[in-house]
Amino acid sequence: MVKYNADNLNDVFSVLSDPTRRSIIEQLSNGERSVQELAEPFDMSLPAISKHLKVLENAGLVTHRKEGRYRYYSIQPDAMDGACEWMETLKQVWAKFEGMFCCSKNKKQ
Amino acid sequence: MVKYNADNLNDVFSVLSDPTRRSIIEQLSNGERSVQELAEPFDMSLPAISKHLKVLENAGLVTHRKEGRYRYYSIQPDAMDGACEWMETLKQVWAKFEGMFCCSKNKKQ
DNA sequence: ATTATACTTAACCAAATGGTTAAATATAAT
DNA sequence: ATTATATTTAACCATTTGGTTAAGTATAAT
Numbered sequence: 001m002v003k004y005n006a007d008n009l010n011d012v013f014s015v016l017s018d019p020t021r022r023s024i025i026e027q028l029s030n031g032e033r034s035v036q037e038l039a040e041p042f043d044m045s046l047p048a049i050s051k052h053l054k055v056l057e058n059a060g061l062v063t064h065r066k067e068g069r070y071r072y073y074s075i076q077p078d079a080m081d082g083a084c085e086w087m088e089t090l091k092q093v094w095a096k097f098e099g100m101f102c103c104s105k106n107k108k109q
Numbered sequence: 110m111v112k113y114n115a116d117n118l119n120d121v122f123s124v125l126s127d128p129t130r131r132s133i134i135e136q137l138s139n140g141e142r143s144v145q146e147l148a149e150p151f152d153m154s155l156p157a158i159s160k161h162l163k164v165l166e167n168a169g170l171v172t173h174r175k176e177g178r179y180r181y182y183s184i185q186p187d188a189m190d191g192a193c194e195w196m197e198t199l200k201q202v203w204a205k206f207e208g209m210f211c212c213s214k215n216k217k218q
Numbered sequence: 219a220t221t222a223t224a225c226t227t228a229a230c231c232a233a234a235t236g237g238t239t240a241a242a243t244a245t246a247a248t
Numbered sequence: 249a250t251t252a253t254a255t256t257t258a259a260c261c262a263t264t265t266g267g268t269t270a271a272g273t274a275t276a277a278t
Binding site: 034035036046051054069071 | 223224225226227228
């Protein structure tokens, strides 16, 4: 039932720490897109985008299918589950101990 | 009402992409800890831990108070909220469009 | 067959990252 | 006053990262 392991969390959080990659993910939330289309909003070379897509794919966050000379990328919706669950679990623990061990700066005002 | 901005997300996700830092956060979920105590589980020099703590603190994920020659670190429970919300929002969007635009590989079996 | 389009790979570069050891600082103990 | 403890800062190093340009591959169009 454990949805995450260290490697998965390393990869997913690392992928998400880059704003270009987050933006690509957001674009793909509107449906599959070609590399061209994904690159359009950025002031960046195509190879740079290509690299980001490879990083995203290695981490399991996107896949692609090939159609002629185009590559259509789409999100892999379950890939973030582990990272999400890791955070949620911590937040639950923290909520339980609310105000118990956090120093004054942590207290809600 | 927006809980996150690009810089915040960059920082938080970047912090969480390192297993040592995630482990420190997990330790701090049991209450505040001195640097020594935090360093104990790791086969790593104290300055390395000190650096990680600085990174964690810069991203707003932890604070510390000083007591004598000790520094006691504790979690800053709200710091992950933005990142968490960013992920949750996407997941909701993806759930809504379930099966609509994901290519076959994405479909649940 | 030639050329244009979509995209990747290769080679390179500067800056950031995550670690090290050695020296510095601050407090506590003797 | 001296020494020990807790921790940081400084200087260094190798690796990774995120970008570039130039060249290569695959498909489509003429």
